[in-house]
Amino acid sequence: MPDTPAPERHPADSPYHRRLPIGQRLDASAVDGGPVPSIESMTMLPLDEMLVPELPRRGELDPGECGTCRVTEHTLWADEDWQVKSGFDETGLPFIGAIAPRAHVLLEDAPVELLAGLGPLMQRISEAVKLVPGVARCHFGRWNDGSAHLHLWALARPAGMMQGRGAMLAFWDEVLPPLEPELAETNNRIVAEALAAGGGRAFPAR
Ligand SMILES: [Zn+2]
Incomplete structure (x- = not known):
């Protein structure tokens, strides 16, 4: 063509x-x-x-080129409808995860039944992220300017970090010292296992 x-x-x-x-x-x-x-x-x-x-954004013209749909070694948790990925980039925060539907959908065309599951999932993710030692709160962000596939970010705000309140936390992620790989893996595992305790599977591709 x-x-x-x-x-x-x-x-x-x-x-x-x-x-x-x-x-x-x-x-x-x-x-x-x-x-x-x-x-x-x-x-x-x-x-x-x-x-x-x-x-066009990634996956906008050709969904076959979209990496967000795939379950990979970075998928720390998945159920039939949703997955959470982490560990594909260095982070200065205790935890960052990308939340996306398993199916290639945009916010504009996602089935309402699928979206209805997002609220309860955000609640579960927030509680799971707060189990990571040193985390006070879980922030959520949805931009979708890079990849067309609907996705949100979960960002862990360190306890006591008043400078990390609000949208500023995303900037701090870039400048705080990156997590050592062992600590990042430990924190990812805490979130994965907490999520799997409520349904779905931890690390389905490992
Ligand atoms: Zn996709």
């Missing part, structure tokens, strides 16, 4: 976009200090032009 040429991209146009200072460097002082001080000084890059249509 011949490749279809990429559609021509053009600046996005909406009441929101028309007021943006594209090309200018914006003042980031509202981020410095802020309600949860973590950053002393931050300099933003100039605001890039916003072009549409956007480039």
